[in-house]
Amino acid sequence: MSVGGGGNGEILVRVENLKKWFPVAAAGLSFAAKREWVQAVDDVSFEIAKGETLGLVGESGCGKTTVGRTVARLYEPTAGKVVFDGQSIYELPAEEMRQVRRKIQMIFQDPYASLNPRMTVGDIVGEPIDINRLATGEARKNRIFELLETVGLNREHASRFPHEFSGGQRQRIGLARSLAADPSFIICDEPISALDVSIQAQVVNMLQDLQEKMGLTYLFIAHDLAMVKHISNRVAVMYLGKIVEVADGYELYAHPVHPYTTALLSAIPIPDPGVEEERRRIILEGDVPSPINPPSGCHFRTRCRLAQPVCSEKEPELVDRGAGQKVACWVT
Amino acid sequence: MENLLRVRDLKTSFFTYAGEVRAVDGVSFEVAVGEAVAIVGESGCGKSVTAMSLLRLIPEPGKVLAGSVELGGRDLLRLKEREMRHVRGNDISMVFQDPMTSLNPVLTIGTQLAEAIRQHQKVEKDKARARAIETLEMVKIPSPDKRLAQYPHQLSGGMRQRVMMAMALSCHPRLVIADEPTTSLDVTIQAQIIELLKEIKKATGMSIILITHNLGVVAGLATRVIVMYAGKIVEYGPVKEIYQIPQHPYTWGLLKSVPRLDAAEKRRLVPIYGQPPDLLKPPAGCRFHPRCDHAMKVCREKEAPFVPVNGNGEHRVACWLQHPAAPAVAGFKKGVPA
Numbered sequence: 009m010s011v012g013g014g015g016n017g018e019i020l021v022r023v024e025n026l027k028k029w030f031p032v033a034a035a036g037l038s039f040a041a042k043r044e045w046v047q048a049v050d051d052v053s054f055e056i057a058k059g060e061t062l063g064l065v066g067e068s069g070c071g072k073t074t075v076g077r078t079v080a081r082l083y084e085p086t087a088g089k090v091v092f093d094g095q096s097i098y099e100l101p102a103e104e105m106r107q108v109r110r111k112i113q114m115i116f117q118d119p120y121a122s123l124n125p126r127m128t129v130g131d132i133v134g135e136p137i138d139i140n141r142l143a144t145g146e147a148r149k150n151r152i153f154e155l156l157e158t159v160g161l162n163r164e165h166a167s168r169f170p171h172e173f174s175g176g177q178r179q180r181i182g183l184a185r186s187l188a189a190d191p192s193f194i195i196c197d198e199p200i201s202a203l204d205v206s207i208q209a210q211v212v213n214m215l216q217d218l219q220e221k222m223g224l225t226y227l228f229i230a231h232d233l234a235m236v237k238h239i240s241n242r243v244a245v246m247y248l249g250k251i252v253e254v255a256d257g258y259e260l261y262a263h264p265v266h267p268y269t270t271a272l273l274s275a276i277p278i279p280d281p282g283v284e285e286e287r288r289r290i291i292l293e294g295d296v297p298s299p300i301n302p303p304s305g306c307h308f309r310t311r312c313r314l315a316q317p318v319c320s321e322k323e324p325e326l327v328d329r330g331a332g333q334k335v336a337c338w339v340t
Numbered sequence: 341m342e343n344l345l346r347v348r349d350l351k352t353s354f355f356t357y358a359g360e361v362r363a364v365d366g367v368s369f370e371v372a373v374g375e376a377v378a379i380v381g382e383s384g385c386g387k388s389v390t391a392m393s394l395l396r397l398i399p400e401p402g403k404v405l406a407g408s409v410e411l412g413g414r415d416l417l418r419l420k421e422r423e424m425r426h427v428r429g430n431d432i433s434m435v436f437q438d439p440m441t442s443l444n445p446v447l448t449i450g451t452q453l454a455e456a457i458r459q460h461q462k463v464e465k466d467k468a469r470a471r472a473i474e475t476l477e478m479v480k481i482p483s484p485d486k487r488l489a490q491y492p493h494q495l496s497g498g499m500r501q502r503v504m505m506a507m508a509l510s511c512h513p514r515l516v517i518a519d520e521p522t523t524s525l526d527v528t529i530q531a532q533i534i535e536l537l538k539e540i541k542k543a544t545g546m547s548i549i550l551i552t553h554n555l556g557v558v559a560g561l562a563t564r565v566i567v568m569y570a571g572k573i574v575e576y577g578p579v580k581e582i583y584q585i586p587q588h589p590y591t592w593g594l595l596k597s598v599p600r601l602d603a604a605e606k607r608r609l610v611p612i613y614g615q616p617p618d619l620l621k622p623p624a625g626c627r628f629h630p631r632c633d634h635a636m637k638v639c640r641e642k643e644a645p646f647v648p649v650n651g652n653g654e655h656r657v658a659c660w661l662q663h664p665a666a667p668a669v670a671g672f673k674k675g676v677p678a
């Protein structure tokens with residue numbers, strides 16, 4: 009498999025046939041009713057090389073966050089396997105999992121909701137240090153200062169509270185906190201969506217600098233495909249619980265194969281009136297169907313312009329089309 | 341082009357316990373008949389307050405302090421509240437960012453649409469129903485007759501936004517103000533809504549004020565762009581000029597801090613450092629100077645005048661770099677022959 013500039017080829021994270029289904033609360037008291045499931049993530053496989061960024065895009069509700077949380081084992085999987093740094097993490101006993109958990113960190117969309125408002129910034133950043141008993145006393149304090157400086161804050165900020173900071177600064181605090189445990193893999197779930205454009209660029213540049221300096225590996229979840237393409241080596245496109253296409257970001261833009269990828273790309277506005285005038289949009293009709301009873305065969309068939317009879321009968325597999333591009337479609 | 345709306349020197353403040361927040365501080369612009377004007381800028385720069393001031397919907401402790409808002413020759417700021425109510429809905433209507441907060445959760449779509457129609461026009465109940473179906477068709481909602489019986493929570497986000505749009509359009513307003521109508525929506529749905537706005541504009545000749553921070557959305561829809569920063573307009577001009585020869589360092593910043601989907605190679609993003617000022621005590625001089633790479637002594641002391649960039653005066657900017665005595669800035673192209 010080809011990996012872009014960032015990675016050195018050695019696989020850090022391997023996700024195999026991952027499934028995460030949530031039970032639907034049964035309506036009424038009918039005990040006879042068949043149990044229904046939200047098939048949030050349904051048979052997803054991918055790999056991420058050391059030092060690489062894999063982007064994950066798709067419409068709201070397609071299962072991106074669930075992938076992230078299940079890979080971090082914040083959710084127990086329904087089925088499947090995640091191999092992290094050679095260890096199959098769902099099989100690990102509690103104590104060993106604790107060691108691995110330290111290496112896998114997650115940062116979230118809403119930096120405010122994920123920071124305890126009653127703790128000082130220093131204690132928020134210091135908490136993973138305490139939990140993992142990484143340092144105490146003077147060494148702990150210095151480590152906190154160092155982390156704050158790493159993310160572009162300063163040591164004076166340690167004694168303040170989260171509400172005294174702007175959105176971008178809060179996202180930095182969250183990042184300093186996840187770096188405190190000395191992770192090798194960070195799952196970034198929409199880390200910039202809530203920020204203003206000028207602040208987004210600050211945070212993205214910082215994520216890139218940290219990756220270079222510390223050799224971090226990222227799973228970068230977002231729905232802004234332009235930003236995902238910018239920050240990622242490869243991009244995976246999800247639709248209704250499944251990955252439909254994976255490719256190098258530039259390749260994906262230049263030669264999208266899956267009809268959903270094509271539509272998604274064409275929906276994204278480009279800040280250039282000249283280009284916009286010339287562009288022809290593929291407008292996707294209708295909404296994403298419910299993940300409770302997704303369409304048979306190819307999940308995208310209800311909105312696909314190219315759908316054939318086979319698409320409703322059999323599910324297309326994610327097949328290698330060369331140059332690291334994988335596509336799940338019967339027709340294209 | 342004939343002007344539909346003419347805003348002059350609009351000033352709106354909020355009188356909070358901490359002091360006066362000058363949310364909109366001397367804003368002037370025009371909207372021509374059948375034109376779409378975009379207002380862009382970061383969070384808190386005064387976009388929504390500008391829109392709410394036009395409709396005189398500023399909540400306590402806010403107040404429109406000065407200026408004029410002329411619509412077809414009448415100054416809306418001087419109308420009686422009763423007359424203003426007639427303007428809202430008949431002449432100008434508004435689509436908000438979050439449709440859930442502006443739709444009533446316990447009433448059906450049909451009831452709400454019919455009510456909106458009957459509030460502004462004297463029509464019979466069944467006529468109103470027919471009109472409601474018509475408007476839902478206009479915003480391309482499939483099987484509209486069935487939708488009338490549904491409640492807002494039974495619709496998807498994109499569908500709710502279209503219902504909001506149907507309500508705004510139901511009385512054939514001359515101007516629709518859409519405040520971040522697509523921000524909370526997926527890109528695919530966003531594309532549907534923008535496409536829809538374009539079509540309706542073409543079909544009805546109505547004017548649009550589109551408020552957004554997404555410069556991409558603007559490029560496809562607007563004819564003119566207003567760039568706001570900290571309560572003021574810093575640049576104003578035809579959409580092509582704003583993208584091709586932006587003059588204000590803040591506009592440069594907005595354009596350079598986002599990656600382009602069609603970029604052929606990776607280039608590092610150029611962020612705007614720092615963050616927008618607190619409008620309780622905005623910086624002296626040019627409000628952008630603490631974040632500007634080109635700030636000069638004069639920028640810290642005196643506000644830059646709003647000057648035309650080229651001969652026809654269509655494109656204007658408030659920046660000291662326009663001054664003949666200002667030093668040349670690399671990569672900066674000043675004006676074009678008119």
Ligand SMILES: Nc1ncnc2c1ncn2[C@@H]1O[C@H](COP(=O)(O)OP(=O)(O)OP(=O)(O)O)[C@@H](O)[C@H]1O
Binds near residue numbers: 072074075
């Ligand atoms: N804890 C849960 N219990 C039940 N259903 C859930 C749960 N979490 C997520 N889901 C459902 O699983 C599906 C995938 O949700 P998920 O949050 O992973 O989507 P997403 O791609 O992250 O969307 P967004 O872009 O809106 O964040 C959705 O249908 C969602 O309603």
Ligand SMILES: Nc1ncnc2c1ncn2[C@@H]1O[C@H](COP(=O)(O)OP(=O)(O)OP(=O)(O)O)[C@@H](O)[C@H]1O
Binds near residue numbers: 354400
């Ligand atoms: N009710 C209020 N009381 C006090 N200040 C207010 C109130 N409403 C708005 N403001 C202030 O007015 C300024 C402009 O706000 P406005 O809502 O117009 O920003 P905006 O450009 O629409 O931002 P956004 O992109 O976040 O919607 C902000 O500084 C805000 O804090």
Ligand code: SF4
Binds near residue numbers: 310315319340
């Ligand atoms: S498999 Fe069929 S329905 Fe699915 S994307 Fe391909 S052509 Fe469309």
Ligand code: SF4
Binds near residue numbers: 626644
């Ligand atoms: S007036 Fe001065 S500080 Fe303001 S944008 Fe222009 S150069 Fe920068």
Ligand SMILES: [Mg+2]
Binds near residue numbers: 072073
């Ligand atoms: Mg999510």
Ligand SMILES: [Mg+2]
Binds near residue numbers: 387388389519
């Ligand atoms: Mg607003």
